[in-house]
Amino acid sequence: MKLQDSYFTIRKISYPNSDTRHGRFKINLLADHPVYEGHFPGEPVCPGVCSLQMVKECAQIMAHEKFLISYIKQYRLLEVMAPQKNPELMVEIHLEQGEKEGTGIIYKMKASGCALGKPEMKFFEISAELSPVR
């Protein structure tokens, strides 16, 4: 399952404080992805799980690792997101490497997504743990 370049494209990645653990992704949603044929017919709405996968793919680019989402503390969906109404997003990701007993290295991730240039229009917030796949 890879959504980059079919469901979304990354226009720009920036690291505001020259800190590679804090990334900002300017994202374009692609409204012609086949998922919208079913979700929903005549009313394209971004599936919540696709945002989750999209954030994971962005985090993988930041960390140069492949991840499994091993734990989601909380994933809140705050507004209905639609590829035609909101084609441009800003996704912000904070990653912190840590260790967990028994499972080894994990990354704690905090992420959010909003409409580009409209931080008040926040679509989702994620607090999760990612396990590197080697």
Added chain:
Amino acid sequence: MFCHHGHIAEAGIIEHMAQSASAMAGYNCREAGKPVPVGFIGEVKKFTLNFLPKIEETMETTIKVVSEAMGITLINATTHVDGQVAASCQMKIFIREE
């Protein structure tokens, strides 16, 4: 679209849980002779992944409704493969009354 290297992806398991909950809610409405409303995932909490099921394995998902009030349904979902828990979570679903 939810598969990767011979396994279902995490997002696929969560979608499967949400679809199971909505299938149950829709069935219950129809049994009660009520119209089937549209539901959206509002929140996923405490999703714990133990392993990714493989393609061709059968996932069995149990949905327990914890509470239902004012258009918000809280459920617990657990997905088993061969009696082993692959993943579990809590989900909040918003029901849009037509």
